[in-house]
Amino acid sequence: MEIGGGASLDHDIVTQILRARGVEDSDLERNLNPTLRGFLPDPAEFRDMGSAAGRIAQAIIAEEKITIYGDYDVDGATSSALLILLLRDLGIEAEYYIPDRLLEGYGPSGEALVKISEGGSSLIVTVDCGAMAFDALEQANDAGVDVIVVDHHKCAAELPKALAMVNPNRLDENDEAASHGHLAAVGVAFLLAIELVRTLRAQSFFETRDEPNLLRLLDLVALGTVADVAALHGLNRAFVAQGLKVMAKRENVGMSALIDASRLKRAPQCSDLGFALGPRINAGGRVGESTLGVRLLTTQDAEEAREIAQQLSALNEERRLIEASVQEEAEAQLTKQHNRAIPVLAGKGWHPGVIGIVAGRIKEKIGKPAIVIALDEENGDGKGSGRSISGVDLGAAIIAAREEGLLVAGGGHAMAAGLTIEAARLDQFAEWLDNRLAAQVTKASANQETTLDLAVAPGGLTPDLVHQLDAGGPYGVGWPGPRVAVGPVRLVKCDIVGTDHVRLIASGDDGRSFKGIAFRAAESAMGQALLHGSRGRKLWLVGRTKIDDWGSRLQAELHVEDAAWAD
Numbered sequence: 001m002e003i004g005g006g007a008s009l010d011h012d013i014v015t016q017i018l019r020a021r022g023v024e025d026s027d028l029e030r031n032l033n034p035t036l037r038g039f040l041p042d043p044a045e046f047r048d049m050g051s052a053a054g055r056i057a058q059a060i061i062a063e064e065k066i067t068i069y070g071d072y073d074v075d076g077a078t079s080s081a082l083l084i085l086l087l088r089d090l091g092i093e094a095e096y097y098i099p100d101r102l103l104e105g106y107g108p109s110g111e112a113l114v115k116i117s118e119g120g121s122s123l124i125v126t127v128d129c130g131a132m133a134f135d136a137l138e139q140a141n142d143a144g145v146d147v148i149v150v151d152h153h154k155c156a157a158e159l160p161k162a163l164a165m166v167n168p169n170r171l172d173e174n175d176e177a178a179s180h181g182h183l184a185a186v187g188v189a190f191l192l193a194i195e196l197v198r199t200l201r202a203q204s205f206f207e208t209r210d211e212p213n214l215l216r217l218l219d220l221v222a223l224g225t226v227a228d229v230a231a232l233h234g235l236n237r238a239f240v241a242q243g244l245k246v247m248a249k250r251e252n253v254g255m256s257a258l259i260d261a262s263r264l265k266r267a268p269q270c271s272d273l274g275f276a277l278g279p280r281i282n283a284g285g286r287v288g289e290s291t292l293g294v295r296l297l298t299t300q301d302a303e304e305a306r307e308i309a310q311q312l313s314a315l316n317e318e319r320r321l322i323e324a325s326v327q328e329e330a331e332a333q334l335t336k337q338h339n340r341a342i343p344v345l346a347g348k349g350w351h352p353g354v355i356g357i358v359a360g361r362i363k364e365k366i367g368k369p370a371i372v373i374a375l376d377e378e379n380g381d382g383k384g385s386g387r388s389i390s391g392v393d394l395g396a397a398i399i400a401a402r403e404e405g406l407l408v409a410g411g412g413h414a415m416a417a418g419l420t421i422e423a424a425r426l427d428q429f430a431e432w433l434d435n436r437l438a439a440q441v442t443k444a445s446a447n448q449e450t451t452l453d454l455a456v457a458p459g460g461l462t463p464d465l466v467h468q469l470d471a472g473g474p475y476g477v478g479w480p481g482p483r484v485a486v487g488p489v490r491l492v493k494c495d496i497v498g499t500d501h502v503r504l505i506a507s508g509d510d511g512r513s514f515k516g517i518a519f520r521a522a523e524s525a526m527g528q529a530l531l532h533g534s535r536g537r538k539l540w541l542v543g544r545t546k547i548d549d550w551g552s553r554l555q556a557e558l559h560v561e562d563a564a565w566a567d
Helices: 014-022 025-030 048-059 074-089 108-118 134-142 183-204 214-229 235-249 253-261 269-285 291-296 302-332 355-366 393-405 424-448 463-470 525-532
Strands: 066-070 096-099 121-127 147-148 164-166 346-347 370-375 380-389 410-415 416-421 453-457 484-497 501-508 513-518 539-548 556-565
Touching: 014 025, 014 074, 014 463, 048 147, 048 164, 048 183, 066 074, 066 108, 074 121, 074 183, 074 214, 074 291, 074 416, 108 121, 108 134, 108 346, 121 183, 121 410, 147 183, 147 235, 183 235, 214 253, 214 269, 214 484, 235 269, 253 269, 253 291, 269 291, 269 302, 291 302, 291 355, 302 346, 302 355, 302 410, 302 463, 302 484, 346 424, 355 370, 355 380, 370 416, 370 424, 380 393, 393 410, 393 416, 393 424, 463 539, 463 556, 484 513, 484 525, 501 525, 501 556, 513 525, 513 539, 525 556
Parallel strands: 066 096, 066 121, 121 147, 147 164, 346 370, 453 484, 513 556
Antiparallel strands: 370 380, 380 416, 410 416, 484 501, 484 539, 501 513, 539 556
């Protein structure tokens, strides 16, 4: 892993990829080699960072009991694990509290904070939650509980009563700190870790002990950042690029077990964090036991790690089945809301643990934001989750709806949000949301066009090209992977594999052929055209290039996202 230095710009394709993502020529080298040295801000720039680090340092020196209160998703689990492992290296075995999604819901509760304090913890640090926990933090404050909030969700103008609120999305942040509002909570926690070590160093804490190696925690930062769909530009790219190198060393016992449970035979790549590792951690909080993720990522027992990782894999399969059922019912409601800018889909008996995933699936299907709400079967009140598209700030809208009394609770960030709503307010909220965001959705949808980074003949789609393109990564939200057009081609074979994936083999006039797959596309217009309308016709295929490493020889394949007739 590198803190500075690295490869040089020696290929024009990579240069053009960086330029296409808004990188100025003067900044090309830094973005080709995203390192912490190149992107890390001074943590002291963030409001309350100094007071937060100072209070934790005081607790460490005095050997106070500390509890980490984390959210139940991947960002919460990795943030919690990061602080627990750091404190362990500093001589404190911190406790943790992860609320149950179904019984307690999102965010800290006042009752839980007071109970933790009564159990002997003189300091509580909430991670990935707390930015909007007004009632809970007021109750804790009245009880004399010291609470530090480490979060990244959007804040209101007025902040809850906490000893410190470390959050780049505070409305009173300075420009430097606010420019890091795209960080996941685990990234904010890493900055706090840096400031904490610096504070302890200034107090001569390390005269008789070694300083902790913070770089070893970057695998957690990478996992939480990608799984929380944080924008991969700036510091986040450095976190993920360097974190993947740490992950490949498999020094974290739990992370190593998670990689094995995901059946990865190679070092994890950026996409694996979002599609293989992250969903397993999430499964614990969604349909299983909320503490499993933190237990896995902090254990030092290889056998315990293996058992937890297997349990999470089993829960992930259970989650898939539940998700499929809810998605089918939610999609059945779409036809009645086709005129809405943002469909608000609700159903009784839907599992609250999968509504966020379903909202994301529907967003991908319709190209617009979507909100999915699980209604209580007794009183009809709902817990909802929404996913948005670039250009539509869903989190700000949900906070505004809460402030206007339409929601019991709600918050989030631009691309994702959660809410609690009374049954009687459902139609009013849907109408209000439509009126507020219709213009944003229309503008954002108009800007959704397929942009290409390059076009090649089938013979140009090679493993070498894939490796060259990968040099501009890591790719993700805010830093999209290169889109390549390949053609003209004719389809040699095209069929459905799995539930609704379209698998194909395409051949070009140059005599070269390649394999491709269009995920979840069988029922789409493109999928139907490929399956039934492409016989004998030439077309261009557009998508992301990947390495197919299943056989004895590496081959390049195309993950198809769009297609167009060539004749």
